[in-house]
Amino acid sequence: MIGRTTFITVALVAMFIGSAAATRVAPTNxxxxxxxxxxxxxxxxxxxxxxxxxxxxxxxxxDEERRLARRLFGLAGRIDxxxxxxxxxxxxxxxxxxxxxRNRLRAAATMLPGGSPLLxxxxxxxxxxxxxxxxxEAFGEFRTGRMVKLRRLFDDPVVRRLFETSDDVLPGxxxxxEEASKNGRRGPELSQxxxxxLLRFELMLLESGRPTWSTLLAxxxxxxxxxxxxxxxxxxxxxxxxxxxxxxxxRWVAR
Numbered sequence: 615m616i617g618r619t620t621f622i623t624v625a626l627v628a629m630f631i632g633s634a635a636a637t638r639v640a641p642t643n644x645x646x647x648x649x650x651x652x653x654x655x656x657x658x659x660x661x662x663x664x665x666x667x668x669x670x671x672x673x674x675x676x677d678e679e680r681r682l683a684r685r686l687f688g689l690a691g692r693i694d695x696x697x698x699x700x701x702x703x704x705x706x707x708x709x710x711x712x713x714x715x716r717n718r719l720r721a722a723a724t725m726l727p728g729g730s731p732l733l734x735x736x737x738x739x740x741x742x743x744x745x746x747x748x749x750x751e752a753f754g755e756f757r758t759g760r761m762v763k764l765r766r767l768f769d770d771p772v773v774r775r776l777f778e779t780s781d782d783v784l785p786g787x788x789x790x791x792e793e794a795s796k797n798g799r800r801g802p803e804l805s806q807x808x809x810x811x812l813l814r815f816e817l818m819l820l821e822s823g824r825p826t827w828s829t830l831l832a833x834x835x836x837x838x839x840x841x842x843x844x845x846x847x848x849x850x851x852x853x854x855x856x857x858x859x860x861x862x863x864x865r866w867v868a869r
Contacts, residue, residue, distance in 0.1 A: 644678065645864075653682075653861035658693050658869075664859075665690035665698050665705075672709060684709050685866075688852030689859050691726075699726040702851055746819035749773065753812050756795065757804065765795040783818075785811045 645653070656663055668686035671679045684706050691702030703723040710716035752763035767773045777788045784791055785808035794802045804812070858866040 645682070649679075650861070650864065656859070656861060658857075658859045661690045661694040661698055664693065665702065668702075668705060672705060680709055685852070689857065691851040692857050693859060695726070699851065706851065743820075745773065746816075749776075749819055750816040753816055756802065757809065757812065759802075761795045761797060764791075768792050768795065780815065783811060783815055 652667060656667070664686045668683045668690065671683035671686065674680055674683070687702040687705040687709075690698040692699075700723045703719045703726055707716045707719035707723070710719070748763070749767060752767050755762075756764045768777070777784065777791065781788045785804065786794070856868060858868045860867050860869065
């Protein structure tokens with residue numbers, strides 16, 4: 615078990631994760647009537663609508679709409695922390711302009727509900743050491759084109775459930791992984807990012823969701839230490855003490 619973890623950690627050290635930037639909230643104005651109508655229809659009882667609109671606007675080429683996307687992500691994360699806080703922090707990070715701010719948001723996401731893939735959920739923590747090792751071993755063979763062990767693991771309901779709840783961190787998702795495991799001895803086409811995702815997932819299991827400092831160093835590279843105020847995480851999402859979730863006459867207001 616220790617040898618397998620050490621091997622994966624060493625493999626991760628050889629890989630590098632880049633980073634990029636984030637923006638601050640700015641007042642929104644000069645928006646189209648159609649967009650204003652969508653904004654005024656938002657209601658705090660439905661935080662998902664804030665998050666989904668933020669995702670739409672994040673793809674815009676308009677700086678104004680991207681700033682609005684940041685605010686909407688922040689509102690979703692503040693209104694429903696359990697469901698949207700971590701995802702909102704990552705969404706805001708993708709809108710970044712400053713590398714350090716983006717890294718802070720990514721780090722903050724690991725401390726928020728539903729956070730980093732390295733902090734696995736309760737179901738994943740219940741996976742015993744032997745099963746974790748079997749998954750890690752199967753992934754190792756999968757990367758070299760040997761599919762048998764991984765294909766057999768999909769027949770295990772516990773492991774299948776583990777994969778299904780980890781769909782967001784597996785390259786291509788669980789459906790792609792299962793289909794690829796049926797391709798005989800033809801090795802999968804895995805990018806460096808895909809290989810890194812699989813290795814990180816193996817470490818999650820082998821270290822029971824509590825990665826050591828050396829694992830974190832291997833995964834994140836060796837960036838400067840980031841200072842995260844655990845009690846001020848909400849301010850990273852939305853730069854306001856009081857939430858103003860309603861859009862009225864071109865302005866954001868409280869209830």
